[in-house]
Amino acid sequence: MHKKLSYMDSVHRDGRIWNLSMMVLLFLFPIAIMVLYHALPDWHGFLMGLIATAPMYWAVAVVETFTYVPMLGAGGSYLSFVTGNISNLKLPVALNALEQADVKVNSEEGELVSTIAIAVSSIVTTLIILLGVLLIVPLTPILNAPILEPAFAQILPALFGGLGVVFISKNWKISVAPIVLMLVLFIAVPALNAGTVGIMVPVGVLFTLAVSRILYKKGLL
16 A cells, blocks of 8 residues: 655655656757758757856756745745746746735645646636737737837836845845845946846845845844
8 A cells, every 4th residue: 555645755756757758758849940941050059059058057047946936845946847837927926925925935735826827827828928929910010019018118117126125025034135235246247137146146135145144143133
């Protein structure tokens, strides 16, 4: 007779199965293209490109794992790493859901709330993308209208601004360090842009944790 798995054990079992399955599916697409079109890549160029880019993504993957998992929970992390858009969608959704439910992510209730929030977010995102694909042609003239251009440029700032007010108001002392760090980095290094978010978010989180611990030890929090 098999021993019944606990909720967390089942989360890790299913999470590993689905993540590994998705990894296989992602690899099958280029393999299918090669087989169907009898087109092999330039292996030397492929290897050189891999050597140039892979170490950065490996580093980001390690940092994001240690950064996001404590905030998203196990189930939410497995789901987020498959569906993507963690920093600009899944993380804000999960944090807001935990806030509204008044639960901690390291509790079983928090695990459930975070996972459900991220799952709903993924479904809604997929439906919106599907709707967008179906309506892209008739809506193109409207979406390209100059009057709407400023609004599209402010979507992410509006999202993070709304979330920022909620969390910063709880303890403004913690927010000073990451705000100052990001301002200095983006002003001093103009090359940093939206494409570096995957690196800068974990860096900001680790920096904030370190500064918060120092402030806590000094009795300032």
